[in-house]
Amino acid sequence: MITTILISFMQFSIVAPHSLHRHCIATQGTLYPKxxxxxxxxxxxxxxxxxxAEQEAVVPEWLNHPEGIEFWQEVHRNLKFNRYVMDTAVRVTSEHYNHSHDHFYQAHGRCGWKSDGTTEAFMSHAYDGKDFVSFDVSTRTWTAAVSHAVFYKRKRETDLEDLVRLVIHYESGCIRWLEKLLEFSVTVREPKVPAVSLFERPPHGNSKVEVTCHVTGFYPRAVQVDWLGAEGLPMVDGVNSGEVLPNGDGSYQLRKSLTVPQEAQDTQSYSCLVLHSSIAGNITVTWAPKKNLANVLMAIVIIVSVVLMLTVLFKYLVWRRAVAQNPE
Known part of the structure; x- marks a missing residue:
């Protein structure tokens, strides 16, 4: 069991990569925001x-200091120009397809560090939810995902000023943003230790018991939760995992359930093991089998009955002795 836990923890404790994401959407028509x-x-x-919305973007509270505001204004200027780029993209693409009414154009840019410490960056576009074009930062080339996107690929490739802007941003500017934001956001990214609890309920229509391990209140999002069997090995059969879901306070929660068959309920115990970067070791909560309630009640009734009978017998013997010593 110790070896299994140690291996799992070593795998999990690799430094999590950080990344910065830009999501942009431009639309035409009246159904969506512009x-x-x-x-x-x-x-x-x-x-x-x-x-x-009726107002411009607002500086988040954790950036509300002189250096943070100056940095945020740089981001704001960059994205304000990007609105023009996106509005142009949805307009020329809709015209190329001869589309009218409601259509939308999406862009997703990302840069960051991989787990080995190297950096990576990419950008992809979609039109009406389908892959359209992508930009490879390392080769400085655009790739069309569909034949109808070739016109847009060529349009962006011939704009050398735009090409230089993209390369500079994704090779250096984006990483600089990421470094600054990691520095400024320390307080909002403080690790939060998970709270772990177990609860059980019998599924309808059979004698199996479902035991759920509820892990909540943790940050960051990455977490490892395993049900361990009698030999301390992670279980697969009978295990059902939910998704990591956000709580309202910026932390996360996860539920992982184990179905225990009837024949194992009186003999086997199982443990929920939680590994998270906020703790040096692990959190383990064990589910122990509960004896059948009917049998427990029967045993209690028998014991109480025996005690009552002995009490009555003792009182009767005392009474007989008293009568024998004091005859009328």
Whole structure:
């Protein structure tokens, strides 16, 4: 068991990579907002703009200091120019397809560090939810995902100023943003230790018991949860895992359930093992089998009955002795 846990922890404790994401959407028609922009560091929102809102993007509280505001304004200027790029993209693409009414154009840019410490960056575009073009930063080339996107690929390739802008941003500017944001967002990315609890319920229509390990309140998002059997090995059969879901306070939660067959309920115990970067070791909570309630109640009834009978017999013997010593 110790070896299994140690191997699992060594695999999990590799330094998690960090990344910065830019999500942009431009639309035509009346069904959607005209422009939406979102910047995130890992899972923390840095910048959010929605053209249908009555105000511009707002500086997040954790950036509300002189250096942070100056940096945020740089991001704001960059994305304000990007609105023009996105509005142009949806317009020329809709014209190329001869589309009218409601259509949308999406862009996703990402840069960051991989687990080995090297950097990576990419950008991909979609039209009406389908892959359209992508930009390879290392080769400085655009690739069309569909034949109809070749016109847009050529349009972006012939704009040398635009090409230089993209390369500079994704090779250096984006990583600089990421470094700055990791520095500024320390307080909102503080690790939170998970709380672990077990609860059980019998599934309808059979004698199996479902035991759920509820892990909640943790940050960052990455977590490893395993059900361990009698030999301390991770179980697969009978295990059902939910998704990692956000809580309202910026932390996350996960549920992983184990179905225990009837024949194992009185003899086997199982443990829920939780590994998370906020703790040096692990959190282990054990589910122990419970004896059949009917048998327990029967045993209690028998014991109480025997005690009552002995009490009555003792009182009767005392009474007989008293009568024998004091005859009328």
């Amino acid at each position: 422009n939406i922009q979102l910047v995130m560091i890992d899972d923390v929102i840095v910048y959010y703009y929605n053209s249908s």
